[in-house]
Amino acid sequence: MRDSHAALTLVPGADWAALVARIDTAAPGASVKDSFADLDLTAAGFQVLFEAKWIHRPASPPAAASNLDWRVAGNPDTLRAWALAWDNGDGNADLFRPALLHDPATSLLAGQSADGRVVAGAVASRSDHVVGISNVFALDGGPDAAWPVVLDAVNRLFPSLPVVGYEQGDDLVAAIRHGFAPVGKLRIWLYGS
Known part of the structure; x- marks a missing residue:
């Protein structure tokens, strides 16, 4: 049974097939937050919505x-x-x-x-x-x-x-100006479209 229209990876190297099997892709907006930007979900019908950087500030x-x-x-x-x-x-x-x-x-x-x-x-x-x-x-x-x-x-x-989040582009540059450091990559995948 597919129990959600969204998923989030909590460890690097997640089993993408097992992850996708739990997502209800019939629901509009089915998505995956790839917390380590290490998955390729294109074969499962997902497209990259955006990529960003995790940020940290003491x-x-x-x-x-x-x-x-x-x-x-x-x-x-x-x-x-x-x-x-x-x-x-x-x-x-x-x-x-x-x-x-x-x-x-x-x-x-x-x-x-x-x-x-x-x-x-x-x-x-x-x-x-x-x-x-x-x-x-x-x-x-x-x-x-x-x-x-x-x-x-x-x-x-x-x-x-400490304060954490993620940003991209000019918003990332602004966060760095305000004391944040980039600490890793993430990727948001969206099903279809």
Whole structure:
């Protein structure tokens, strides 16, 4: 029985045939996060959606200050404002559902302008050992405007935890400017299309 439309490799050299056998490729968006960029899934009908680099930053305050205040989105209205700012008109704001507000390991970090509008942010996913950062955005100034407020929030919320994530292209270059080091490759595969 195929039990999921997505998979994630946790060790290098995963058995790609066994992995694909567990994925429901009939579901739209069937995908694999190849955490070590060492699989070739083309024979199984997958195509590379994108490649990126894992990044790591030791626990520490941001090197650059932000002129934005921040808070954790804690109610449906703030979540919606965060999602709309993240989406910036692309039509995907509904991906972030109110159930996220009840997940103790997930924090939506909202950088706010002087008038209280959400203009930057990220998703922080905390484990016992690291804080994973994803969906970094800023409406003006791109990741260079977002990283200082995001790193300030992470440092205040989880001061002893290093920060990890993945980025590509100009976003990777910006993350490196803000103290991250690339530590490995990953690849996202999408079925069909």
